[in-house]
Structure formats: C-alpha cells, structure tokens
Amino acid sequence: MRKDKFAIIENEKIANDIYKMVLVGNTLGYDKPGIFAEISIDLCYLNRPISMSWVEGDELTLVYKIVGKGTKLMSEIKTGNEITLLGPLGSGYNIEAGYKRPLVIGGGIGIPPLLYLTKKLIENGIKPKVILGFNDAKEVFYEKDFKNLCADVQILTLNGTYGNKGLVTDILEFEEYIYSCGPLPMLKAISNKCKHGQFSLEARMGCGFGACMGCSIETVNGPKRVCKEGPIFDKEEIIWKD
Amino acid sequence: MERLNVNISHLKLDNPIIPASGTFGYGKEFEDLYDINILGSISIKGTTLHERYGNELPRIAEFNGGMLNSVGLQNPGLKKVVDEELTYLNKIFKKPVLANVSGFSIDEYVKLVKAMDKVESVGIIEVNISCPNVHQGGMAFGTDAKEVVRITKAVKDVTRKPVFIKLTPNVTDIVEIAKACEAEGADGISMINTLLGMRIDIKKRKPILDNIYGGISGPAIFPLALRMVNQVSKEVNIPIIGMGGISSSEDVIEMMMAGASAVQIGAANLVNPWICKEIIEDLPNKLDELGIDNIKDIVGVV
Numbered sequence: 001m002r003k004d005k006f007a008i009i010e011n012e013k014i015a016n017d018i019y020k021m022v023l024v025g026n027t028l029g030y031d032k033p034g035i036f037a038e039i040s041i042d043l044c045y046l047n048r049p050i051s052m053s054w055v056e057g058d059e060l061t062l063v064y065k066i067v068g069k070g071t072k073l074m075s076e077i078k079t080g081n082e083i084t085l086l087g088p089l090g091s092g093y094n095i096e097a098g099y100k101r102p103l104v105i106g107g108g109i110g111i112p113p114l115l116y117l118t119k120k121l122i123e124n125g126i127k128p129k130v131i132l133g134f135n136d137a138k139e140v141f142y143e144k145d146f147k148n149l150c151a152d153v154q155i156l157t158l159n160g161t162y163g164n165k166g167l168v169t170d171i172l173e174f175e176e177y178i179y180s181c182g183p184l185p186m187l188k189a190i191s192n193k194c195k196h197g198q199f200s201l202e203a204r205m206g207c208g209f210g211a212c213m214g215c216s217i218e219t220v221n222g223p224k225r226v227c228k229e230g231p232i233f234d235k236e237e238i239i240w241k242d
Numbered sequence: 243m244e245r246l247n248v249n250i251s252h253l254k255l256d257n258p259i260i261p262a263s264g265t266f267g268y269g270k271e272f273e274d275l276y277d278i279n280i281l282g283s284i285s286i287k288g289t290t291l292h293e294r295y296g297n298e299l300p301r302i303a304e305f306n307g308g309m310l311n312s313v314g315l316q317n318p319g320l321k322k323v324v325d326e327e328l329t330y331l332n333k334i335f336k337k338p339v340l341a342n343v344s345g346f347s348i349d350e351y352v353k354l355v356k357a358m359d360k361v362e363s364v365g366i367i368e369v370n371i372s373c374p375n376v377h378q379g380g381m382a383f384g385t386d387a388k389e390v391v392r393i394t395k396a397v398k399d400v401t402r403k404p405v406f407i408k409l410t411p412n413v414t415d416i417v418e419i420a421k422a423c424e425a426e427g428a429d430g431i432s433m434i435n436t437l438l439g440m441r442i443d444i445k446k447r448k449p450i451l452d453n454i455y456g457g458i459s460g461p462a463i464f465p466l467a468l469r470m471v472n473q474v475s476k477e478v479n480i481p482i483i484g485m486g487g488i489s490s491s492e493d494v495i496e497m498m499m500a501g502a503s504a505v506q507i508g509a510a511n512l513v514n515p516w517i518c519k520e521i522i523e524d525l526p527n528k529l530d531e532l533g534i535d536n537i538k539d540i541v542g543v544v
Contacts, residue, residue: 001275003516045460046304046513086515204300204450206311207512210271212264213287213316214302216295223295223316228271 001089001209002026005082006060011075015141017066018109019075022059029088030055033095033117034181034200034232037062037087038208044070047086049208049227051181051200053112053142054119060085063112063141089208093198093232095120099177102126102197105168105190107133110182113200115142117179118149128179130154131171133186137162169193178235188240197235201226245536246525248282250481250503251404251429253338253365255282257525258498258537259518262485262508263288263342263368263408264313268327272511273334276519285340285432285506286323286331288370289358291350293319297375298452303441308460308487309509310439312453314375315344320357328361338365342408344373344380348396359401367403369393372410372435374457384410384435387422394426404429406483411463411470412438420474430481431474432506434467459509461487468500475501475542489517491524495532501542 006025014020030037030052038047039062048070054061066072077083095117102121106114111132121128129152134140140162146153154171155163164171168182169189178197180190187199203226206214210228217226219237224230246257261272263285272278296316303310317323331339341358345351351369358364371384371393383389390407397405407423409416411434420431436457441450449455467486475482484502488494489510497505510517525537534540 001515003514040513043306044304045306045308045509046302204302206302206309207515209515211267211515212302212311212512213267213296213313214311215299216301216313216316217299218295 001086004085006085008077008079008081008083011077011079013075014063016136016138018139018141019064019066021062021064021074023062023083023085024058025060027055027058027060030060032088032092033120034090034092034113035088036090036208036231037085038089039074040084040086041070041073043073046206047208048074049089049205051113053115055116063109065109086208090227090231091229093117093179095124095126097177097196097198100126102128102177102179103131103175103194104128104179105131105172106180107168107182107186108135108139110200111142113181114179115145115149118146122149131156131168133158133168133182134162135159191235191238191240194235198232199235199238200231201233201238202231243526245529246522247536248504248538250483251366253404255504256337257282257522258494258504259522260285260340260483260504260506261511261518262506263340263370265508265511268331269335270330272515275515278335279337280522281335281337281518282504283337283339283365284331284335285342285368286327287317288315288342288344288373289317289320289323289354290315290344290346291320291353293317293322300450300452301456303450303456305441305462307462308458309512310441310451310456310458311436312375312451312456314453315373320354324357324361328363332363339363340366340368340406342368342370344370344376346376348392351393352396352400355397355405356400359403364403366406366430367397367401368406368408368432369397370408370435372408374410374412374436374438374455375453381410381412381435381438384419385413387419390419390422391426394423394428398427406430406432408432408435410435411466411486416470417473417477420478424478424480428480430483431478432483432485433474434463434470434486437463437466459487461489463487464493468497471497471502472500472544491521491528494521494525495528495540498537499540499542499544503541
C-alpha cells in the first residue's frame, strides 16, 4: 500500500450517473483485476473505495456511479487536477482457477472491474463468455469495450429498453465456473446457478486496508475483511445473508 | 529525541504518540508502511474474554467532521490475543503496549486483567468501560459511578501493572467518574471514547448503521475531548492519556496543554495510515516554532 498522487486526464460521464476517470501516475501493483484504491476526496472525511476497471502503462481507469456525496464531488473534479490514492488494496480475482470457458457476469456498477478481468483471462488463453445486466438503456456502458475483447457478450436491461429484457439470471444456465461482481441480490441468485466461482463483495468501509474491522463479514472460514482478504471471495467461502 | 519523552505511571515513552485501540489492529497492517518502533506505544484492539464477531454490517457511516462506527468489539478472544496477536506484536514492536480489555461482567474484567498481568510486553492495562457498541456491559458500566468503583477496585486487586480506565464522554459529569477511578486506585485515565450518534439514509428512511447507533470519532469531537481532559486534569492527580479527533502535531500540543500526559490517535489512522509517523516527525518543528524545549513541560499548562 502506498499513497500516490495521480493526475486526472479524464473525468467524463459515460452513462446515467456513471463516470469514467482516467489517472496517470505510479500504477505499480494495480495490474491485477479486482484490485481497488481508497480515493481521497476534498470535503469528505473518509476515503472512497473504487475498483480499477482498466490498467495500462501509467494509466488507471476508474468507472464509478454517483451514489452519494463523495462520488458526486468526485464527478465534479476537473481534469488537470491531482488526486491521492491509497492502494493497491484488496486481493483481486484469481485468473488461474483452471477453467477454460468461465462465465463473466455482472450488473450495473459491478461491471467495471470485470472489463479488466476479461482482458486478463483472454491474455491467459481463457475464453470467457460475458453477460452484463443494466436497469435501463440510459445506464448501459462498456458494451463496445467488452465486444472489442470478446466475441460472446450478451446485454440485458431490466425494462427491455436495450438488449434482451430481464435479469442476468433469467438467461443464466447452470455454469461450471463464474466470475461475478454486482449488487448483492444478483450475486446471491448467481451463486445458486454455478458450481464454483469468485464473487466481488461490497461493503461500507472505514479504512480499506484492514485496520478498523468496519467491513468484516462472517465466512465459512471465520470472519474476513472485505477490504483485505476480499473483496473477491470464492463461492464456497461466502455465507449469504438475507 | 529526548525532548519528546513523556512519562506515564512508571513508563517512560519515547514520545506521547499512541495509536488508539481499534484503529491499529495489532500492528500488522502498519508494519510494512513504516517502522512502527518509532511510536510511543500501541493500544491494541479491544480484547474480550471470548471471541466476538461484533455487529452486523453496515458498521461505518460518515459525516462532515468525522465518522461513526458500530464494529462492536470484534476480536478473536483473550486466549488468541495473548497466544498469537500479542506474541507477534512483541516481535515487531519492541516497547511495552497498552492492553485494552472489555468485559461484560466484573468477573470477566478480572479474568482479562489477570491474564494481561502475566504478559510481559503489556506495560499498561487499559480497561475499557465505555464501548458504545455493545448491548450489555460496555458503556453501561462507564456511565454508572458505582459500577466504575466496583470494576476499578476489582481489577486493581489482581494486577501490579498500571491500570488506566478508559472513560466514555456520554455522561453528565465525567469529572465525577474520573474521581471515582482515582479514589479506587486507578493509575490513570484514558479519555475520551467515542460519542454515541447516528446517521439516517433519507431515501430509505432507515439508519445507515445496522446497529442504529454508533460511536462518533474524528475532528468534530476534538474540542469536546479537549474540554473534558481539561476539566478532569484539574480535579485528579493521576495521568491522563488524551484522545478524541487528534489529527495533527498542533492537536497533540493542544491536548497536552489541556492536561494530557500522552495522546492517542484514532480515526486519523484510518484515513491516513502514516499519520502517527508524520506527527512524530513534525512535533520537533512545532516545538521549535513555539519555543518549547521539552514536550512534557507543556502538560496541563492551560
């Protein structure tokens, strides 16, 4: 974990309430899918945990959704400014799980880290299928980016305004291996339709680096911190709560 | 650097900076960030007799001046803390530590203090009677002067190590409670624990914290902590470890001028994990600026 200043070279709206921020700086250690950083935002006491959605050379890309005060302020930062990141944080996805044709499946603002994951899987000779779910056509993003990487991409919207209509789980057949990130009810439903898989969990965090126990969850292997041992957990380890 | 030395009870600390319980774990998350041996001491994560998972999530909320937590004393329990965590901490941190303990009955406090008394690396036993996030014991003890008397007396009987009682600010008169501790032989006071608060998600019309209420920490509570330390320091003769929103070397100096012999840094560690190091490095400059030779000279000057 380091504290690094990054220059903001892009901070643009790419869909309803969804923004893409591109940063330039020391990306050492961020080169693993599922990794996140704690981002320092002026006027917010706590830092904000955001996952990397792309890492290339000295550039990091974060795609985030305005869900509250912190992300709203983040969306208002102009390019040319600097921002401080505490990171790299978290365990990241294991791309060497040993499955030749896993399914990458995500919903809404859970989708960004899956883009970099898909790239890394393909680089490792794995050919994933991809299913992405959104609420509405206005919220769809990253379709082209996924299709540039991978031939097998399906898009759904809940209200049918884009792609097929329905939930990602509606078209999900029982899968051998899944990589997933998205809202908790979605992850839970997906976990019932796969043999094995890795799930990225979300929690309100205090520190993001394991000190405060603010995001500790109960797993079959005892308590684990979403920020430190996670945010990616194996299906076998997760205890789904209502 | 001699000029940062402070004394609390029989302990001589290299400097007054101690990470507060629950914001520094057992040091593991910080050992790779900087040489933690520069710290005055460390107050370990609150230890209970039995293992505790703590409260359900969400446990963290935020506001303009700081944060709220309702972790609820998650820890692996006394045996594992002593056998594993303190053993490891002793390898990476070569100074006496503060063993922070929390009980749900007098009997539990006694067992915890007895056990910590036997641990060589424990320099001070910090008896937490003020956790706002547990539904029995915890703060309920610290708000009742009679209970404070009973606990202090009981734990003092079973240890020769200095006992510091950690007080809650959620009382009408903290001076009365501090005096009760002193009268029963407490060696010092740690103050203040968090203030009880809440946040509401206005879209969902529900509290943000699953526990509904949680402890407020961060810069917003600093003036209140300062006032309470000042009031108590004027009425008791035992040393005070001051805490509550300290985030800079100026805050440290202010807290010590108010009457604290040493300080703890809490929430600030979570936002900037290098904060204790930065403060320790900055303190000599601040002392120079203010024409202070030795930091211990300013204790209680206000």
